[in-house]
Amino acid sequence: xxxxxxxxxxxxxxxxxxxxxxxxxxxxxxxxxxxxxxxxxxxxxxxxxxxxxxxxxxxxxxxxxxxxxxxxxxxxxxxxxxxxxxxxxxxxxxxxxxxxxxxxxxxxxxxxxxxxxxxxxxxxxxxxxxxxxxxxxxxxxxxxxxxxxxxxxxxxxxxxxxxxxxxxxxxxxxxxxxxxxxxxxxxxxxxxxxxxxxxxxxxxxxxxxxxxxxxxxxxxxxxxxxxxxxxxxxxxxxxxxxxxxxxxxxxxxxxxxxxxxxxxxxxxxxxxxxxxxxxxxx
Ligand code: C2E
Ligand code: CA
Ligand code: CA
Numbered sequence: 001x002x003x004x005x006x007x008x009x010x011x012x013x014x015x016x017x018x019x020x021x022x023x024x025x026x027x028x029x030x031x032x033x034x035x036x037x038x039x040x041x042x043x044x045x046x047x048x049x050x051x052x053x054x055x056x057x058x059x060x061x062x063x064x065x066x067x068x069x070x071x072x073x074x075x076x077x078x079x080x081x082x083x084x085x086x087x088x089x090x091x092x093x094x095x096x097x098x099x100x101x102x103x104x105x106x107x108x109x110x111x112x113x114x115x116x117x118x119x120x121x122x123x124x125x126x127x128x129x130x131x132x133x134x135x136x137x138x139x140x141x142x143x144x145x146x147x148x149x150x151x152x153x154x155x156x157x158x159x160x161x162x163x164x165x166x167x168x169x170x171x172x173x174x175x176x177x178x179x180x181x182x183x184x185x186x187x188x189x190x191x192x193x194x195x196x197x198x199x200x201x202x203x204x205x206x207x208x209x210x211x212x213x214x215x216x217x218x219x220x221x222x223x224x225x226x227x228x229x230x231x232x233x234x235x236x237x238x239x240x241x242x243x244x245x246x247x248x249x250x251x252x253x254x255x256x257x258x259x260x261x262x263x264x265x266x267x268x269x270x271x272x273x274x275x276x277x278x279x280x281x282x
Contacts, residue, residue, distance in 0.1 A: 026079050029065050034089055038065055041096055042263035045273065046115070046234060046256050049248050054273050056113040056147065058256065059097040060263045061089070081121045090122045095135045098146065100266055102139035109270055115147035117179065120154045126161065129168035136172060143173030147197075150176070152184040155194055163194075170195045177234070182222055191229055199226050203237025206257070210246045223250045 033039060039061060046056040063071045080086040093116050101114045122128050136143055148169065154162060155178070169176060181199040191199075201222050208215030219235075226233045235247050238257030247255055261272055 023079065026068065026071075026076055027083055027085075029068060030063075030076060030080055030083065030085050030089075033063060033065065034085075034092055039063055039089065039092065039096075040265070041093065041100065042265055043100075043114075043269040044256055044263040045261050045269070045276070046113075046254050047260050049244070049252060049255055053277055054111075055254070056115055057111055057269060057273075058115040058117075058149070058263075059093060059100070060117070061093055077119065081119055084121065086119045086121045087125045087127070090119055091127070091131045093117070094131055094146075095138070098135040098139040098141050101141055101145060103266075104270060107270070109273060111273065113145050113147055113175070115149055115175075115177070118148045118150045118154075120151065120157060120159065123150075123154050123159045123162050123165055126165075129165050129172075132169060132174060133172060143169075144175065147175040147177055149179040149200065151179050152181070152190075155190045156184070166195055177232075182218060188225070191225070191231070196231060198232030198234065200234040200236050203257075206235060206237040206239070206243055209243045216246070219246070220250065223247075223252055227251065 041059040042062055043057040043059055045054040046058060047053070048055045061073050061077075063073070063076055065071060077086065080089055097114045097116045101111060104111050118128070132146070132148070135141070136146065166176060175197045176195060178196060178199045180202040183202040183204055199222070201219060205215045205219050205222070209219060210216055223233055232254065233252050234254040234256060235243075235252050236256045238244055238247065238255045238259045240259060243257075244255065244259060260276075264272055
């Protein structure tokens with residue numbers, strides 16, 4: 001099967017910045033998007049494969065702009081990283097995810113953990129640990145209920161003070177996860193150097209499972225390395241039962257993907273969560 005490229009692998013039609021004017025339009029609209037309330041989050045359930053229960057939600061950023069329409073994060077986050085706007089936007093994401101988790105819990109929904117994506121750019125700004133501390137505090141959330149997903153770039157770019165920031169986050173009890181594992185530089189030595197709790201296997205490897213030999217071998221190896229290091233593993237982009245079986249056979253603890261659910265608006269997630277977790281008691 002032919003692989004889909006990075007840009008087609010998303011729910012929304014990307015508005016690609018093909019030329020400078022597109023880029024300037026996106027960047028100028030992005031600058032005011034936060035104050036105009038144009039962002040919201042959608043939540044994708046994470047399934048614990050051994051129990052078939054939803055144990056967490058990953059928050060994914062959505063942008064709906066008056067001129068540009070609905071724009072997928074892959075199309076606008078690189079611009080927000082370039083301009084630095086990702087720092088306040090990313091802080092909003094963390095606070096909004098914590099607010100939502102508190103709201104769910106107050107409504108009696110036992111969501112254990114919420115995950116947000118954090119850009120390498122947020123590590124260049126010294127406020128990340130303080131942003132997280134303030135959000136946890138404001139909504140009375142234990143650090144262990146928040147997971148921060150970062151790409152390998154954060155660890156390999158050697159950003160000054162990253163170690164201190166990670167240590168501070170760890171000090172709050174926050175879970176730290178490497179997103180898109182295997183997609184980037186994949187230097188393995190940082191896995192033992194840094195205070196990481198888990199990895200997420202890039203969806204790009206999931207697509208070829210179980211028929212594509214190289215994808216299967218790579219997934220297999222990643223799962224074993226993670227297990228050997230005592231790290232948790234989440235397989236993302238799980239779309240069919242063959243893939244699920246492959247993961248279960250190898251003892252992969254966690255999975256996400258369209259087989260279970262697409263990312264959902266908060267109210268729909270709450271409904272899905274209740275239905276799923278009562279339909280399948282332990
Ligand atoms: P990601 O963190 O790897 O998120 C998973 C992406 O895969 C999401 O796309 C999700 O909708 C999609 N997806 C989930 N399950 C499946 C599946 O089974 N099949 C297929 N084909 N796709 C699936 P989305 O929401 O468009 O996000 C794209 C990327 O944008 C994310 O990739 C993440 O890197 C970035 N992103 C999203 N929200 C944020 C954010 O708040 N901050 C930052 N810095 N980046 C974000
Ligand atoms: Ca992610
Ligand atoms: Ca990912």
